[in-house]
Amino acid sequence: MNKTLQHIDYTEETEKLARFSKALGHPIRLIILKYLSDQSCCYTGDLVGVLPLAQSTISQHLKELKDAGLIDGEVNPPKIRYCINQENWEKAKALFATLFQEDFKNFSCC
Amino acid sequence: MNKTLQHIDYTEETEKLARFSKALGHPIRLIILKYLSDQSCCYTGDLVGVLPLAQSTISQHLKELKDAGLIDGEVNPPKIRYCINQENWEKAKALFATLFQEDFKNFSCC
DNA sequence: ATAGTTAATCGCAAATATACGATAAATATT
DNA sequence: AATATTTATCGTATATTTGCGATTAACTAT
Numbered sequence: 001m002n003k004t005l006q007h008i009d010y011t012e013e014t015e016k017l018a019r020f021s022k023a024l025g026h027p028i029r030l031i032i033l034k035y036l037s038d039q040s041c042c043y044t045g046d047l048v049g050v051l052p053l054a055q056s057t058i059s060q061h062l063k064e065l066k067d068a069g070l071i072d073g074e075v076n077p078p079k080i081r082y083c084i085n086q087e088n089w090e091k092a093k094a095l096f097a098t099l100f101q102e103d104f105k106n107f108s109c110c
Numbered sequence: 111m112n113k114t115l116q117h118i119d120y121t122e123e124t125e126k127l128a129r130f131s132k133a134l135g136h137p138i139r140l141i142i143l144k145y146l147s148d149q150s151c152c153y154t155g156d157l158v159g160v161l162p163l164a165q166s167t168i169s170q171h172l173k174e175l176k177d178a179g180l181i182d183g184e185v186n187p188p189k190i191r192y193c194i195n196q197e198n199w200e201k202a203k204a205l206f207a208t209l210f211q212e213d214f215k216n217f218s219c220c
Numbered sequence: 221a222t223a224g225t226t227a228a229t230c231g232c233a234a235a236t237a238t239a240c241g242a243t244a245a246a247t248a249t250t
Numbered sequence: 251a252a253t254a255t256t257t258a259t260c261g262t263a264t265a266t267t268t269g270c271g272a273t274t275a276a277c278t279a280t
Binding site for chain 4: 075
């Protein structure tokens with residue numbers, strides 16, 4: 001974290017893929033996404049009932065996913081209904097597909 | 111990080127996918143993988159010449175990728191030749207494919 | 221107005237990640 | 251044996267992440 005090197009210019013795609021990856025980089029967040037997918041949508045409280053973590057911790061993980069754009073929180077007082085953000089989910093799908101595409105791994109050795 | 115809750119039992123798949131995601135969660139590491147893919151393989155020094163980061167930092171990122179299983183380092187004294195680990199790369203590809211599969215996102219709402 | 225419910229946010233602690241320069245290890249060359 | 255090359259590792263500093271309990275905010279229902 002020295003000097004001016006900490007912000008290198010990456011392409012928009014690289015930046016986004018790293019962001020998505022980071023958000024997916026915790027088991028609890030994968031479970032939350034799976035749960036959201038299975039249940040269509042859910043409230044924070046549903047997850048609190050299911051996961052062995054404090055409410056504040058779960059709220060934090062939801063924020064993480066929301067900030068990465070993978071989920072949306074729709075206010076439904078006094079609850080908040082979380083759903084997967086389809087648009088960005090598709091974007092993530094596309095980015096990961098590119099990453100693992102044939103031409104990305106078109107090696108001549110190894 | 112309290113009590114005994116910090117180690118929850120996740121499935122092997124969840125654990126692995128989170129691990130891969132985390133490794134992919136830094137732009138520099140994505141660039142390294144892309145470079146490895148383009149150049150077939152490369153030495154640490156090649157990356158040091160290309161990336162605006164200290165040699166030790168790059169070495170650390172390589173270790174991160176290696177520990178996640180995404181790359182292999184083959185000793186070729188005094189250099190070390192890094193290549194993508196095809197087996198695990200395929201495994202990652204499959205796991206991400208499952209994550210983004212149709213039936214994962216089979217919603218009834220949103 | 222008061223009380224209840226739900227979920228975000230704050231404040232804190234501990235762990236992990238990111239970056240660097242310096243040093244060490246391993247091997248090839250002289 | 252001595253030197254040069256290459257790269258990992260060590261030590262350190264700072265930033266970020268992860269977790270908790272307590273509090274606050276927003277809205278409902280009484």
